[in-house]
Amino acid sequence: MAIQPVRTRLSIADLHASVDDPALTSMTLLNELAGRYPEAVSFSAGRPFEGFYDVEDLPRHLRTFRDYLTKEIGLPLEQVRRTFFQYGRTKGFIHELIARQLEVDEGLTVDPESIVVTTGCQEAMVLLLRALVRDTRDVILAATPNYVGFIGAARVVGAPLRPVREHEGGIDLEDLEVQIAAARREGLRPRACYVVPDFANPSGASLSLADRIALLELAGREQILVIEDNPYSLFRSGDSRVPLLKSLDEQHQVVHLGSFAKSAFAGSRVGYIVADQPVTSTGTAAADPVLLADHLAKLKSMVTLNTSTVAQAVIGGYLLENECSLRRATAREAEVYAGNLATVLDSLTSVFAPTPGIPRDVSWNTPDGGMFIVVTLPFPADDEMLEYSASKFGVLWTPMHHFYAGTSGFHQARLSFSVLTPEQIVLGIERLGELVRDQRGKWPAEAART
Amino acid sequence: MAIQPVRTRLSIADLHASVDDPALTSMTLLNELAGRYPEAVSFSAGRPFEGFYDVEDLPRHLRTFRDYLTKEIGLPLEQVRRTFFQYGRTKGFIHELIARQLEVDEGLTVDPESIVVTTGCQEAMVLLLRALVRDTRDVILAATPNYVGFIGAARVVGAPLRPVREHEGGIDLEDLEVQIAAARREGLRPRACYVVPDFANPSGASLSLADRIALLELAGREQILVIEDNPYSLFRSGDSRVPLLKSLDEQHQVVHLGSFAKSAFAGSRVGYIVADQPVTSTGTAAADPVLLADHLAKLKSMVTLNTSTVAQAVIGGYLLENECSLRRATAREAEVYAGNLATVLDSLTSVFAPTPGIPRDVSWNTPDGGMFIVVTLPFPADDEMLEYSASKFGVLWTPMHHFYAGTSGFHQARLSFSVLTPEQIVLGIERLGELVRDQRGKWPAEAART
Numbered sequence: 001m002a003i004q005p006v007r008t009r010l011s012i013a014d015l016h017a018s019v020d021d022p023a024l025t026s027m028t029l030l031n032e033l034a035g036r037y038p039e040a041v042s043f044s045a046g047r048p049f050e051g052f053y054d055v056e057d058l059p060r061h062l063r064t065f066r067d068y069l070t071k072e073i074g075l076p077l078e079q080v081r082r083t084f085f086q087y088g089r090t091k092g093f094i095h096e097l098i099a100r101q102l103e104v105d106e107g108l109t110v111d112p113e114s115i116v117v118t119t120g121c122q123e124a125m126v127l128l129l130r131a132l133v134r135d136t137r138d139v140i141l142a143a144t145p146n147y148v149g150f151i152g153a154a155r156v157v158g159a160p161l162r163p164v165r166e167h168e169g170g171i172d173l174e175d176l177e178v179q180i181a182a183a184r185r186e187g188l189r190p191r192a193c194y195v196v197p198d199f200a201n202p203s204g205a206s207l208s209l210a211d212r213i214a215l216l217e218l219a220g221r222e223q224i225l226v227i228e229d230n231p232y233s234l235f236r237s238g239d240s241r242v243p244l245l246k247s248l249d250e251q252h253q254v255v256h257l258g259s260f261a262k263s264a265f266a267g268s269r270v271g272y273i274v275a276d277q278p279v280t281s282t283g284t285a286a287a288d289p290v291l292l293a294d295h296l297a298k299l300k301s302m303v304t305l306n307t308s309t310v311a312q313a314v315i316g317g318y319l320l321e322n323e324c325s326l327r328r329a330t331a332r333e334a335e336v337y338a339g340n341l342a343t344v345l346d347s348l349t350s351v352f353a354p355t356p357g358i359p360r361d362v363s364w365n366t367p368d369g370g371m372f373i374v375v376t377l378p379f380p381a382d383d384e385m386l387e388y389s390a391s392k393f394g395v396l397w398t399p400m401h402h403f404y405a406g407t408s409g410f411h412q413a414r415l416s417f418s419v420l421t422p423e424q425i426v427l428g429i430e431r432l433g434e435l436v437r438d439q440r441g442k443w444p445a446e447a448a449r450t
Numbered sequence: 451m452a453i454q455p456v457r458t459r460l461s462i463a464d465l466h467a468s469v470d471d472p473a474l475t476s477m478t479l480l481n482e483l484a485g486r487y488p489e490a491v492s493f494s495a496g497r498p499f500e501g502f503y504d505v506e507d508l509p510r511h512l513r514t515f516r517d518y519l520t521k522e523i524g525l526p527l528e529q530v531r532r533t534f535f536q537y538g539r540t541k542g543f544i545h546e547l548i549a550r551q552l553e554v555d556e557g558l559t560v561d562p563e564s565i566v567v568t569t570g571c572q573e574a575m576v577l578l579l580r581a582l583v584r585d586t587r588d589v590i591l592a593a594t595p596n597y598v599g600f601i602g603a604a605r606v607v608g609a610p611l612r613p614v615r616e617h618e619g620g621i622d623l624e625d626l627e628v629q630i631a632a633a634r635r636e637g638l639r640p641r642a643c644y645v646v647p648d649f650a651n652p653s654g655a656s657l658s659l660a661d662r663i664a665l666l667e668l669a670g671r672e673q674i675l676v677i678e679d680n681p682y683s684l685f686r687s688g689d690s691r692v693p694l695l696k697s698l699d700e701q702h703q704v705v706h707l708g709s710f711a712k713s714a715f716a717g718s719r720v721g722y723i724v725a726d727q728p729v730t731s732t733g734t735a736a737a738d739p740v741l742l743a744d745h746l747a748k749l750k751s752m753v754t755l756n757t758s759t760v761a762q763a764v765i766g767g768y769l770l771e772n773e774c775s776l777r778r779a780t781a782r783e784a785e786v787y788a789g790n791l792a793t794v795l796d797s798l799t800s801v802f803a804p805t806p807g808i809p810r811d812v813s814w815n816t817p818d819g820g821m822f823i824v825v826t827l828p829f830p831a832d833d834e835m836l837e838y839s840a841s842k843f844g845v846l847w848t849p850m851h852h853f854y855a856g857t858s859g860f861h862q863a864r865l866s867f868s869v870l871t872p873e874q875i876v877l878g879i880e881r882l883g884e885l886v887r888d889q890r891g892k893w894p895a896e897a898a899r900t
Contacts, residue, residue: 008675008703010729010742014641015581018752019745028748053535055516058760059509066505085503085715119569119719119754126753130606131465152752156580158608191464225458253458265535267759269569279460292460295469298478302468302602303576304569304754308761309717310508 018155026402027148029383033390041428042396043415046201046371048262049336050419061317062310068320084313088306090297092117094316098258098272100324105234108247110256114276114293116300117307121229121259121271125153126303127296128227128255128273132191133159139183140227141193143171145403147201147229150194163405164193168365170207171195173214180222192225192255197245199232199370202403202414206367209242216245219253225277231259232370234326235334240368252277255292260315262371263326263333270307270315337371340417340425344373347429352436362436371418374400375432379439381413392438395431468605476852477598479833483840491878492846493865496651496821498712499786500869511767512760518770534763538756540747542567544766548708548722550774555684558697560706564726564743566750567757571679571709571721575603576753577746578677578705578723582641583609589633590677591643593621595853597651597679600644613855614643618815620657621645623664630672642675642705647695649682649820652853652864656817659692666695669703675727681709682820684776685784690818702727705742710765712821713776713783720757720765787821790867790875794823797879802886812886821868824850825882829889831863842888845881 012020034042069075069083083093095115102108118124132138142150144163154161164179165172176193183190195215197207207215219226228245236242246256256274264270275296278289300306322329345366352362361378379385381399390396398416400409417425462470484492519525519533533543545565552558568574582588592600594613604611614629615622626643633640645665647657657665669676678695686692696706706724714720725746728739750756772779795816802812811828829835831849840846848866850859867875 008670008673008701008727010727012729012731012740012745014584015729015745016584016749019581019748024748024752047536050532050535053531055512055531055534058534059512062505062509062512081503081505082500083717084505084508085500085717086497087711087716119573119758122752123569123754131469134464134466149752149755156749156752220458223458251458261537265759266537267533267535267756269754269756269758269761277458277460279462279465281462290462295462295465298469298474299466299606302474302572302599302606304573304719305599306717306719308569308719308758309715310760310764311719311758314760 018152018158021152021155023148023151023402023405024155026383026399030386030398033387034396037390037394037396040390040394040396041420041424041431043413043417043420043428044396044398045419046416048266048418049333051336052332053265057318058314061314061321064317064320065313068316084309086309088309090301090306091115091293092272092307092312093309094270094312094319095272097316097319097324101319101326102274104323104325105327106244106247108244110246110274111276111291114274114291116273116275116293116296117312118271118273118300119304119307120261120269121231121257122149122153123300123304124257124271124273125150125229126157127299128192128257128275129153129157129159130299131292131296132225133157137187137189138191139188141176141179141183141190141224143193143195143200144405145202145400145409146194146405147196148403150229151405162190163407166200166203166205168205170197170200170205170211171215173211173218176215176218177222180224190222190224192227193219194227194229195245196229196231197233198230198236198242199367199372201232201370202372202398202400203374204365204367204370204372206242206369212242212245212248216248216251216253220251226254227257228254229257231262234263234330235337235371236369237334237338246274260318263330264315264318268311268315270311337418338369339422340420341367341369341373343422343425344415344417344429347426348375351429351433358440361440372414372416375413375415377411377413377436377439379443380410382410385439389432389435393431393435395428395435397432468602468608471602471605473598473601473852473855474605476833476849480836480846480848483837484846487840487844487846490840490844490846491870491874491881493863493867493870493878494846494848495869496866498716498868499783501786502782503715507768508764511764511771514767514770515763518766534759536759538759540751540756541565541743542722542757542762543759544720544762544769545722547766547769547774551769551776552724554773554775555777556694556697558694560696560724561726561741564724564741566723566725566743566746567762568721568723568750569754569757570711570719571681571707572599572603573750573754574707574721574723575600575679576607577749578642578707578725579603579607579609580749581742581746582675583607587637587639588641589638591626591629591633591640591674593643593645593650594855595652595850595859596644596855597646598853600679601853601855611855612640613857616650616653616655618655620647620650620655620661621665623661623668626665626668627672630674640672640674642677643669644677644679645695646679646681647683648680648686648692649817649822651682651820652822652848652850653824654815654817654820654822656692656819662692662695662698666698666701666703670701676704677707678704679707681712684713684780685787685821686819687784687788696724710768713780714765714768718761718765720761787868788819789872790870791817791819791823793872793875794865794867794879797876798825801879801883808890811890822864822866825863825865827861827863827886827889829893830860832860835889839882839885843881843885845878845885847882
C-alpha cells in the first residue's frame with residue numbers, strides 16, 4: 001500500500017514578514033470597505049479619472065506602434081514580429097520615445113540608454129531599493145507621510161526606511177540633515193532620500209524651486225542619491241510649473257521614477273526609471289563605468305525579465321499619437337482634476353464655514369493641483385471611525401496614519417477626488433460635515449489635537 | 451554664490467550582490483557573443499519558435515477578450531473599460547480561463563481563487579521565494595543543473611539554494627533526502643524543492659510517474675513544498691504523457707508555476723502560480739485559513755501591482771480563440787520542436803558516428819521532447835571555448851557549468867533547437883563536429899572527464 005502523503009501545514013508565521021505588514025493589510029481592509037459600501041461617496045480611491053477611456057484605442061495604439069517600427073525605424077517584418085512577441089531587450093524598447101517625452105514636456109535631455117522601462121513604477125522602486133540595499137547597514141530616507149507603494153517596495157525588499165518630516169512645503173530639509181547624521185551615528189549608511197516633489201501622495205505638498213536646489217546641494221554634500229517620484233507634475237499648469245529635480249541635476253544625483261499610470265492608463269503597468277549614475281567596478285579603472293540603469297536591468301532580468309511587449313507597444317502608440325507630449329495627451333484629465341480640486345476646496349469652505357459658538361475645529365491644506373488634500377478633524381480618523389463614516393453617513397476617506405506607519409496623522413483624512421463628479425464631491429463633503437457634527441463634543445479636547 | 455553639488459560616486463561594491471552574480475553575468479556575456487557573431491548557428495537561444503507569429507493576432511485577441519467580457523460575462527461597458535484600463539484585481543482577471551485550460555489540457559481541477567496571474571513565471575518564482583524565506587534559516591532545494599531564471603529569482607530575493615543531484619530520470623530522490631537531512635543538521639529549515647518534471651531546462655531530463663509519486667510522498671513526510679515549473683509538458687505527445695505533479699497532489703503539497711512564454715508568446719510576460727495551500731494565522735482558529743495565493747497577491751501588490759491588463763487581455767483572447775486548450779493552440783509548434791529534436795539526434799549520430807581508431811568521446815542524452823539536449827565533450831566547454839567555437843567554426847552553444855553554479859558540467863554544452871530550421875541544425879552540428887576534430891588530442895585524458 002502506498003504511503004499517504006502528509007498534508008502540508010503552513011502558518012503565516014512561516015512566511016516573510018511583509019505579507020503581514022500592518023500598513024499594507026490596512027489598505028486591503030480599505031478596499032474591502034469600499035466593496036461593502038458601494039453607495040458611499042468614496043474619497044478613498046486614488047485611481048485616475050476614467051471618463052475618457054475607450055477600449056478601441058488599444059488596438060489603434062498597437063497599430064500606430066507597428067507602423068512606427070516599420071516606417072519610422074525601418075525594421076524588417078521579421079524584427080517587428082520579434083519586437084512584439086519575443087523576450088526582448090531587458091531595458092525595454094520604448095526608451096527613445098520616453099526620452100523624447102521628457103524633452104518635449106520637461107525640457108529634460110536624458111540619454112535613452114539610462115532609461116529602464118519597468119513593469120510600472122512599482123517595479124522601478126523595487127529594483128532601485130534592491131540595488132541600493134547591499135547589507136544591514138544601508139538605510140533609505142523618505143519624506144513622511146509616505147506613498148504606500150514605496151513602503152511596500154521597501155518591505156518586500158527588506159529595505160529599512162527612516163522617516164523625514166514633511167511640512168506644507170514638502171520635505172523638511174533640516175530634519176533630513178538631522179536624520180542623516182543620526183543614522184551615521186548609529187553606524188548606518190544613508191543611501192538615498194525618496195521624495196514626491198509635486199502634489200505628493202498622500203499630503204498634496206509640493207517643494208519650491210529654492211528647496212529643490214537646496215535638496216540637491218544637501219544630497220551632494222552628504223553623498224546620498226535623491227529618488228524623485230513625480231507622477232503628478234504633469235498636472236501642474238502653466239505659471240505654477242517648477243522644474244523636475246532631474247532637470248536641476250547636473251551631477252547625476254537624482255534617480256527619476258516615471259509612470260504612465262496617471263497619463264495613459266494604470267492597468268498598462270508601464271513605468272520607467274532614469275538612472276544615469278556611473279557605477280565603477282572594483283578593480284577596474286573608473287574610466288569605463290557602467291550606468292546604474294544597466295545594473296538595474298540585471299536585477300530586472302531576475303524579477304520580471306522585459307516589460308510586457310504589448311503593454312510597451314500600447315504606450316508607445318499612445319506617445320506617438322500625442323507627439324510624445326503627455327501634457328497634450330492629458331489636457332482633458334488635467335481640466336477634470338483642477339475642476340474637482342476647486343469643488344473640494346469650495347465645498348469644504350462652505351460646509352465648514354465659521355459658525356457662531358463653535359470653534360473652527362476642521363482644517364485642510366490647499367494644494368494648487370494634484371489629486372489629494374488632507375483634512376484635519378477634531379476626532380480620531382482611524383479605521384473604526386472610517387467604518388462608522390461609511391455605514392452611518394455614506395462617505396469614505398483614507399486614514400492618514402497609515403502613511404505615517406502609525407506614528408502620526410491620527411486625526412487626519414486623505415481625500416482623493418480624481419474619479420468623482422463635482423456632484424459626488426459636493427454630496428461627499430456634506431456627508432463629511434454630518435459626521436463632524438455627529439462627533440463634535442464626543443471627544444476630549446486633547447484627543448482633538450493631531 | 452550657490453554651493454556646487456558634489457558628483458555622486460557609486461561603486462558596484464555598494465550595490466546588492468545579485469547585480470554581480472557570476473552565473474547571471476555570464477548569461478549577459480552569452481547574449482553579447484550572439485550579437486557579435488550573427489552569422490553563427492546559435493544553439494544558445496532558448497526562445498520559442500517564431501514562425502507562426504502574426505502582429506495582427508494581437509488586436510484580434512483584444513477584441514475577442516472584450517467580446518467575452520461583454521457577451522459571456524455580461525459586464526456593462528463601464529466595467530469592461532475599467533477592466534482594460536484601471537488598476538485591477540491583484541490576482542488578475544484571466545484566472546477562470548487559466549483554470550479552464552488546466553482542466554481541458556491536463557484534467558486538473560483547481561480553484562480559480564488559488565491562481566495568481568503574474569508578470570511572467572519569473573515574477574511567480576520571486577513571489578514564492580519571497581514568501582517562503584522568512585529568515586536566514588530558510589533554504590530552498592533545487593534539482594541541479596538549474597534553470598537560470600530560478601537562480602536569478604533566488605539571488606534577487608536572497609533565498610539560499612541547496613543543490614540536489616539530477617540524473618537522466620530527473621531529480622535524485624535519495625540525494626534529496628540526504629540534502630534535507632544535511633540542512634536540518636545545520637539548523638536550517640528546508641522549505642521547498644524546485645523541479646521541472648518534463649524536459650527540464652537545461653538538462654532535458656524528465657521524471658517518471660513512479661518518481662513523481664515518490665517525490666510527493668517524500669515531500670509530505672519531510673513537510674516541504676514541491677515547486678513544479680512545467681512549461682514544456684505541453685510538448686509531450688499522446689502516449690508519452692505523464693500527469694503533472696499538481697495533478698497527483700491531493701494534499702496541497704505542490705505549488706504549480708505556469709507560463710504562456712512557450713505557448714502564446716514570451717513577450718507577453720504573463721504567467722501564473724497555483725497556490726492552494728491553506729495558511730493559518732497565528733492566534734486565529736485554523737478553521738478559517740487564507741490561501742497561500744492570497745498572501746502571494748499581497749507580495750505582488752508590492753512588486754508590480756496587477757499584471758498588465760492589456761497583456762492579460764491578449765492572453766485571454768488567445769485562450770478563448772483556442773477553446774482554452776494550449777495543446778490545440780500549439781499543435782504546429784509542437785510539430786516543429788519534435789521535428790527539430792529528431793534532426794538534432796540524427797545529426798549527432800551521423801557527425802559523431804564511430805570512427806575506426808578514435809574512441810567515442812562525444813555523448814549526449816536523448817530526451818523524447820522539449821527544446822534542449824546536453825552534449826558531453828572531450829574538452830572543457832567553457833566561455834573561452836565558446837568564443838573560439840563562435841569565431842572559428844561559427845557555432846554557439848551554452849556552457850552547462852553556468853547551470854551548476856560553477857560546480858559541475860565543465861565538459862557539457864546545452865544545445866537548444868527551438869528557433870532553428872532543420873538546415874541550420876544540420877549545419878550547426880557539422881560545425882560542432884569540426885570543433886571536436888580541432889580540439890581532439892589537445893587535452894589530457896583527465897581533462898576529458900566531466
